[in-house]
Amino acid sequence: MPALAPPATQHPAKVEPLRVCVTGAAGQIAYSLIINIANGTVFGPEQPVILQLLDIAPALEAMKGVEMELYDCALPLLAGIVLTTDPLEAFRDVDYAILLGAMPRRAGMLRKDLLKANVGIFQVQGAAIDAVAKKTVKVVVVGNPANTNALVCSHYAPSIPKANFSALTRLDENRAKSMVAVRAGVAVDQVKNVIIWGNHSNTQYPDVAHAHITRDGARVAVEEAIKDEAYLHGEFIKAVALRGAAIIAARKLSSAMSAAKAVVDHVRDWHFGTRSGEFVSMAVVTDAHAAAAYGIPEDLCFSLPLSIKEDGHYEVVAGLPVSDFARGKLDATVAELEEEKAEAFAHIEYLAAVKKAEEEAKTAHANGDAAPVAEVSA
Ligand SMILES: NC(=O)C1=CN([C@@H]2O[C@H](COP(=O)(O)OP(=O)(O)OC[C@H]3O[C@@H](n4cnc5c(N)ncnc54)[C@H](O)[C@@H]3O)[C@@H](O)[C@H]2O)C=CC1
Ligand SMILES: O=C(O)CCC(=O)C(=O)O
Numbered sequence: 001m002p003a004l005a006p007p008a009t010q011h012p013a014k015v016e017p018l019r020v021c022v023t024g025a026a027g028q029i030a031y032s033l034i035i036n037i038a039n040g041t042v043f044g045p046e047q048p049v050i051l052q053l054l055d056i057a058p059a060l061e062a063m064k065g066v067e068m069e070l071y072d073c074a075l076p077l078l079a080g081i082v083l084t085t086d087p088l089e090a091f092r093d094v095d096y097a098i099l100l101g102a103m104p105r106r107a108g109m110l111r112k113d114l115l116k117a118n119v120g121i122f123q124v125q126g127a128a129i130d131a132v133a134k135k136t137v138k139v140v141v142v143g144n145p146a147n148t149n150a151l152v153c154s155h156y157a158p159s160i161p162k163a164n165f166s167a168l169t170r171l172d173e174n175r176a177k178s179m180v181a182v183r184a185g186v187a188v189d190q191v192k193n194v195i196i197w198g199n200h201s202n203t204q205y206p207d208v209a210h211a212h213i214t215r216d217g218a219r220v221a222v223e224e225a226i227k228d229e230a231y232l233h234g235e236f237i238k239a240v241a242l243r244g245a246a247i248i249a250a251r252k253l254s255s256a257m258s259a260a261k262a263v264v265d266h267v268r269d270w271h272f273g274t275r276s277g278e279f280v281s282m283a284v285v286t287d288a289h290a291a292a293a294y295g296i297p298e299d300l301c302f303s304l305p306l307s308i309k310e311d312g313h314y315e316v317v318a319g320l321p322v323s324d325f326a327r328g329k330l331d332a333t334v335a336e337l338e339e340e341k342a343e344a345f346a347h348i349e350y351l352a353a354v355k356k357a358e359e360e361a362k363t364a365h366a367n368g369d370a371a372p373v374a375e376v377s378a
Contacts, residue, residue, distance in 0.1 A: 015046055015047055015048060016048075017047075017048040017049055017050045017079040017080065018043055018047060018048070018049050018050070018095045018096065019049075019050045019052055019092075019093050019094045019095050019096075019134075020037055020049050020050070020051055020052065020094065020095065020096045020097075020098065021052040021053075021054060021090050021091050021094045021096070021097045021098065021133075022034060022037070022051065022052075022053055022054070022098045022100060023054040023055070023087075023090065023097075023098070023099045023100055023101035023125065023143075024054075024055060024099075024100035024101030024102065024143065025053035025054060025055050025059075025063050025066060025083075025100075025101075026055045026059035026060075026062035026063040026065075026066060027055070027059075027100060027101065028253065028256040029100045029142065029256045029259045029260050029263070030053075030066070030100055030260075031066065031256070031260075032256055032257050032259075032260035032261075033098070033100070033260035033263050033264065034051065034053075034066065034070065035070075035073065036260065036264045037049055037051065037267075038051060038070060038073070038075045038077060038078045039073070039075055039077065040077050041264055041268075042264050042267050042268050042271070043267075043268075043271055044272070045077075047077065048077045048078070048079040049077060049078060049079060050079050050080035050081070050082070051070070051078065051080070051081050051082070052082040052084070052089075052090050052091070052092070052094060053066070053067070053081065053082065053083050053084070053090070054084055054085065054086075054087060054090035054091075054101060055085065055101060056085060056101070057085050060083075060085055063083055064083065067081055067083055087124060087125055087128035088128050088131065088132050090128070091125070091128050091129050091131075091132050091133045091137075092132045092133070093132070093133065093134055094129075094133045094134060094137055095134055095136070095137060095138070096137065096138050096139075096140070096267060096271075097125075097129055097133060097137055097138070097139045097140070098140045098142065098263060098267065099122070099125060099139065099140065099141045099142060099143055099149070099153070100142045100143060100263075101121065101143060102114070102117075102118040102121055102122075102142075102143025102144060102149070103117045103118055103143075104144070104253075104254045105144065105248070105254065106248065107245075107248050107249055107252070110201070110202070111144040111145045111146075111200065111201050111244075112145050112148075112201065112336075112340055112343075114144050114145055115145055115148065115340060115343055115344055115347065116347050118143055118144065118145070118149060119148070119149060119152055119344045119347055119348060120347075120348070120351055121143065121149075122141065122143070122149040122150070122152045122153040122156075123152055123153075123156050123348055124156075125153060125156075126152060126153035126154065126155065126156030126157040127156045127157065129153070129157045129160060130156060130157035130158065130159050130160060133157075133160070135159060135160060135161075136164070137160060137164060138164050138166070138267075138270055138312065139153060139154075139157075139160075139164055139165045139166065140166050140167070140168060140263065140266055140267060140270075141153060141165070141166070141167045141168070142167075142168045142259065142263060144200070145199075145200070145201065145340060146167035146168055146169075146200045146283065147167045147198075147199050147200055147201075147283045147300075147301040147302070147303070147337060147340070148301065148337065148340040148341060148344050149167070149344075150165050150166060150167035150283065150285070150301045151165075151285060151299070151300065151301040151341060151344070152344055152345075152348070153165060154285050154301075162285040162287070163284065163285070163287075163313075163314070165284070165285055165301070166266070166270070166282045166283060166284050166301075167200060167282075167283035167301050167303075168200065168259070168262055168263060168266055168282075168283070169196040169200050169204070169281050169282065169283050169303035170262040170263070170265050170266040170280065170281065170282070171200075171244075171255065171258055171259055171262035172196040172200060172204055172206060172240055172241075172243075172281070172303075173194055173195075173196050173206075173262075173280065173281045174258065174261070174262055174265065175206075175239075175240050175243050175258075176194045176196065176206040176208070176236075176240045177191040177194050179236060179239060179240065180194060180208060180211065180213070180222055180226070180236075181213075183226050183228075183231075184213050184215070184222065184225045184226055185215075186213050186214070186215055190213050190214045190215065191211065191212075191213050191222070192211060192212055192213075192214075192278050193210050193211045193212060193278060193279055193305070194206065194207070194208055194211045194222070194281075195207040195210060195211070195279070195281055195304075195305045195320075196240075196281040196303045197281075197302075197303055197304065197326075197329065197330055197333060198302055198303055198329075198330065198333025198334065198336075198337065199283075199302075199303070199333045199336055199337050199340075200283065200303070201241070201333075201336060202241045202242065203241075203329075203332050203333040203335075203336045204240070204241050204303065204333060205237065205326065205329035205330060205332075205333060206236065206237055206240040206241070207326060207329075208222040208223060208226075208232055208236075209223065209320075209321075209323065209326065210305075210320050213225050233325060237329075243255075265280075266280075266282060269308055270282070270308060270312055270314075271312065272310065273308045273309050273310040273311075273312070274306070274307050274308045278307070279305040279306055279307050279317045280305070280306060280308070281303050281304065281305060281306070282303065282304070282306055282314075283301045283302060283303040283304075284301065284302070284303075284304060284306070284314070284316075285299065285300070285301050286298050286299060286300050286301075286302050286304075289315075289316055289318070290302065290304060290316050292318075293316050293318040293319070294316075294318075294322065294330065295330070296330070296334060297334060297338070299341075300334065300337045300338065300341060301337070302333075302334070302337060304316050304317075305317040305320070
């Protein structure tokens, strides 16, 4: 009889590592997020991961510091680290791509003011994901304006199913749940099914009409527990939608710890699925089903209530009644996303025209011709 057989848990079945790309890896959200991917919080205590970290060349040294710290954490689930400034290396064979890398806004800006600065990043990264990531890759866009960046990314990755692209609205959901919990006097995990509809912007609609709390073992509708429609239709919505700006005003930097926690929640639920009867909000590319369920136009990246299966496939929770108040809110956020979409693709065309004009000028110069005058208007 073997005398000292080690306990079975010391011999876990060999599990293939998941490859997880994080862009903007030298930035502030990444600094709070990466440890949670590498220590099992996101994918569970049996799942090894290989981190594929991307940033731009000026941030390479800082990213090397992050790598040193990862080694110093002595993480048994961390099966490898790739550090790179090349998107084609960063996205190679990845199972998850978490796109943080983008310029953040400063005080006084709206998130959509970042569109021109950031949209080109998501065009390039969409094409790289298309070229080298696994066809099953799940993509989470965090860099703002997150919804429209995710839509652009999906357009430039036509070989990956549109359903595999998402943008983060879980931070808004977490904010809303916390505010409800405080108001109702319960712990935050007793608040379920708060929905964030639409854009991660001031037009988002944080909706408690289908949410409930559990108090003293009994399930109570949030509207019934709070009994203050004026608050829920006014101050509450404003407080959730403007929370990002309030944090910038206080910290002089945008949210990072809470953003990283929201990414953890988003990816964990996408990986493991949601509990029966519970739903979460993610911004996803709308299809005919979303259009039929809630009258949202197709091909916008729109935050919706989703129930997610264990295999990662999700369904839009259909059939929730939409009040006149809610309809007005949904229409406003649809209108903003349509505007952003038009602006994003117009800017991408403009960038392409500028590039073409520059290339023509270079060729003319090389041939000794007079340089053509580029007429490209923004
Ligand atoms: N959707 C959401 O709920 C939230 C979104 N955000 C957004 O997330 C983004 C990142 O925020 P932070 O980490 O605080 O910013 P940060 O400025 O601390 O870090 C951004 C990092 O991205 C890198 N980067 C820039 N261009 C890149 C490119 N082309 N490829 C790879 N990396 C690139 C920068 O070098 C930097 O290291 C911002 O756009 C911010 O507005 C932030 C919080 C919540
Ligand atoms: O508000 C911003 O622009 C950056 C961070 C963010 O999106 C948020 O805190 O919701």
